[in-house]
Structures are given as C-alpha cells and as structure tokens.
Amino acid sequence: MPPNNGMYLGIDVGSVTTKLAALDEEDRLVTSLYLRTQGRPIAMIQQGLKELATRLPAEAQIKGVGTTGSARYLAGVMVSADVVKNEISAQAVAAVHFVPDVQTVIEIGGQDSKMIMIRGGIVTDFGMNTVCAAGTGSFLDQQAQRLNMPIEDFSKEALQSKKSVRIAGRCTVFAESDMIHKQQMGHHIEDITYGLCQALVRNFLNNVGLGMEIRPPIVFQGGVAFNQGMVRAFEETLGTKVIVPPHHEVLGAIGVALLTHEEMAIRGNGTRFKGFTAAEANFRTSSFECKACPSVCEISQVFEEGKVLARWGGRCDLWESAGT
Numbered sequence: 001m002p003p004n005n006g007m008y009l010g011i012d013v014g015s016v017t018t019k020l021a022a023l024d025e026e027d028r029l030v031t032s033l034y035l036r037t038q039g040r041p042i043a044m045i046q047q048g049l050k051e052l053a054t055r056l057p058a059e060a061q062i063k064g065v066g067t068t069g070s071a072r073y074l075a076g077v078m079v080s081a082d083v084v085k086n087e088i089s090a091q092a093v094a095a096v097h098f099v100p101d102v103q104t105v106i107e108i109g110g111q112d113s114k115m116i117m118i119r120g121g122i123v124t125d126f127g128m129n130t131v132c133a134a135g136t137g138s139f140l141d142q143q144a145q146r147l148n149m150p151i152e153d154f155s156k157e158a159l160q161s162k163k164s165v166r167i168a169g170r171c172t173v174f175a176e177s178d179m180i181h182k183q184q185m186g187h188h189i190e191d192i193t194y195g196l197c198q199a200l201v202r203n204f205l206n207n208v209g210l211g212m213e214i215r216p217p218i219v220f221q222g223g224v225a226f227n228q229g230m231v232r233a234f235e236e237t238l239g240t241k242v243i244v245p246p247h248h249e250v251l252g253a254i255g256v257a258l259l260t261h262e263e264m265a266i267r268g269n270g271t272r273f274k275g276f277t278a279a280e281a282n283f284r285t286s287s288f289e290c291k292a293c294p295s296v297c298e299i300s301q302v303f304e305e306g307k308v309l310a311r312w313g314g315r316c317d318l319w320e321s322a323g324t
Helices: 041-055 072-079 087-098 137-146 151-159 172-184 189-207 228-238 248-267 276-280
Strands: 006-013 017-024 029-036 061-068 104-108 113-119 122-129 218-221 283-289 298-304 307-312
Touching (some): 006 041, 006 087, 017 041, 017 248, 041 276, 061 072, 061 087, 072 298, 087 113, 087 218, 087 248, 137 189, 151 189, 189 228, 218 228, 218 248
Parallel strands (some): 006 061, 104 218
Antiparallel strands (some): 104 113, 113 122
16 A cells, blocks of 8 residues: 555446445555445445445545446435446546557446447447346346356356357347247257357347447446356457456446546545445435426435435436435
C-alpha cells in the first residue's frame, strides 16, 4: 500500500448480480466482490458493504463512491454516492482502462446485454437488450438447467464440440423444443451446448448489434464472459480474436469507481459517503403512480428509519428532489 491510502468505491447493482470494487489512488484494483442479487438489492448492497469493509486495509480512507447498474439510484441513496452513472458509461470507461485501443465492447449479463462502439476512447454508439432473454446469460442458464447441468460444465462441454448443432434460438421456448428434438435425434451433448452458445451469439448480433460497425479490438465483458464456449462462438462468428479483460465480471463497478476518482479530482471537495454504517441501516422501498399528468409514471421511493430519502422514476423532475 502506497503512503496515500485513498480509496474509490464502485457499486454495480443489477437484477441478477451485485458487484463492488475498490481502487487505490493509482486506479489499481484493491479488492472486489461478486454477489447474487437474489431479488434483494438492499440486502445485497448491505452485505457487500460489510464484506468490503473487512477486506480493506485499516488505514484506508474512502475518498469517493459511485454507483451504476439498474438499481444505481437505490444504491446511490443508500450510500450517499458522489457519482451515479449509467451502465454504458461505466462499462466503456473500464474497457478503455484495460484495453486502451478497444473499438467494440460486448457486455452480456444475466438479464440484459449491451454493445458499445468506441472510437478514439469516446463512445460513439451503443445498443441494449433489456427485454428478450434469448440475448442474455439467462438463456444459457435456462438451457443448462433443462440439461440438468451446472453452467460451469456447460462451458466445458461446449469447448469439446467438433461439429456444432444449429439450434433455433430466437426464442427460449423454441430453443428448448429444438434442443430436445436434437437430443432425440442422437446428437452429442457437447455439440448441442455449443449450438446454444452460437444461438445466443446470433441473437445478440442480430438484435443488439444490428446496424453496428463491429471493429477490432473487441472486448467481451460481463459474467457470461466466464463461458469459454461463448468466447469461441463470438470469435468464430466475427472471424477475429475476442479479448476477455481481467476482472471482466466486475468491470461495471470498476468503471464507475474510475469515473468517481476522476470527478472527485475535479470537484476537489470531500466525499458524501455516509460510511459503512449504511450496512446496518433500516432501509425500505415502495412505489406509487403519479397522477399529475396522463403519463402516470411509477415513482420509486426509498425510506430510512421511516423517512423518505429520495424518489425517482418520473419522466419529469416533479419527484426528483422530493426527499420529504
């Protein structure tokens, strides 16, 4: 640990996983956590804070905290974050940090996926899938369950394939029936699993990547990048090497920590982070429909000890600053 013990925390809360990362003043990763959200984002954020506190050096000084992910506003309120950023910004910054000349970022998580175009270190275009499961990691999880196979074994099986089987995977329902049909025809399990990897790649490129100019270097991020069968399928389909960077599963958290470090250096003031005591606070969430206009927006709100900390979710800013 260098003499300057400043730390910058990044928290990335998604529907499937919650990631935390701590960087030092030199933007080196000190420690990280990868947790299953399990439909309980508040509990997982608090668990992550507890575990992170035990992993940091006793002399660590938190100089900034940032949040990202689908629950970034909730996480931001809970910890009094200094920075709240969308996933595109966080993933892009992390990709450039590890692969400076990256031009295409593929990020696939459990419930959504993204493709980001970067030119000269700047995001020029992006596409997202937050609706169809056939282009996300849950597609492979579901098929692995139907094969009665751990997802880790799924990856190993896919790598053994010598002749893949084409699976009609545009929809998870069709994929299941087609997979069963291929099993009944006597195809090898390794060829079926790799065929499912190829189906996910086709779905991703035909939906998220539609109309995108995919240029190398290509970086593959997110939890699905653990699956070497997916890496192989992308490389064969795109005809070029695909880079899986270090810590790919927590790059959203690393990215928002990098953005936080940058912004705190510009601001030159202290962090708003309320400390690791947030892990013990009593938080509660609820929502309601705003009737102020025909949009009827669903407004989310978070309470601490019965007091409203923040509300968000509207198309206008009527509730954004309503903290009481």
